[in-house]
Amino acid sequence: RKEVEQDPGPFNVPEGATVAFNCTYSNSASQSFFWYRQDCRKEPKLLMSVYSSGNEDGRFTAQLNRASQYISLLIRDSKLSDSATYLCVVNYPRDGANNLFFGTGTRLTVIP
């Protein structure tokens, strides 16, 4: 069973659209959740952490549902620069370690 599952997409949306990505994780002991974005052949860059109460950063809103083990990312008013792969990332806490497990990513292309 995959630790983190995401819809791989691709999502092709026009500028200004709202798009939502979903992710599920398998380990109920996970404590930290993140969305990273990755541009082609670049490193993952932290987009935002995901908190139980939900959190918003400008056009981006992240939600966490621990009971369903489900994480979401909403992007409003999409910009061309939002085109990237969005990675759902979950930690598996162990003593002295905080290993991250990545989903395969959801590819977003914002079209002019």
Add this chain to the structure above:
Amino acid sequence: EPEVTQTPSHQVTQMGQEVILRCVPISNHLYFYWYRQILGQKVEFLVSFYNNEISEKSEIFDDQFSVERPDGSNFTLKIRSTKLEDSAMYFCASSRTSYNEQFFGPGTRLTVL
């Protein structure tokens, strides 16, 4: 803004050769990690390192891999005898604590011929 750096950006090697990938984590971070990403696939955890020892390693991190913090700034990944399937992007990451966000370096693209 402090960032993780990695060298070289691209390494080409012959099968069976040893390679050392270098990383300089963010200076006040205490936890260090290596991940790899085979082209077109997801990012995979290799190893975590804290207090000068390995905290955890994945199944990928077999006996041909080793990590070291030779001085106060560098963190290295050594692959003793490279195989064709080791060709991938290798990312170093660091975090301040075990629960903080991890910040990734730009990666080293390893090509094994």
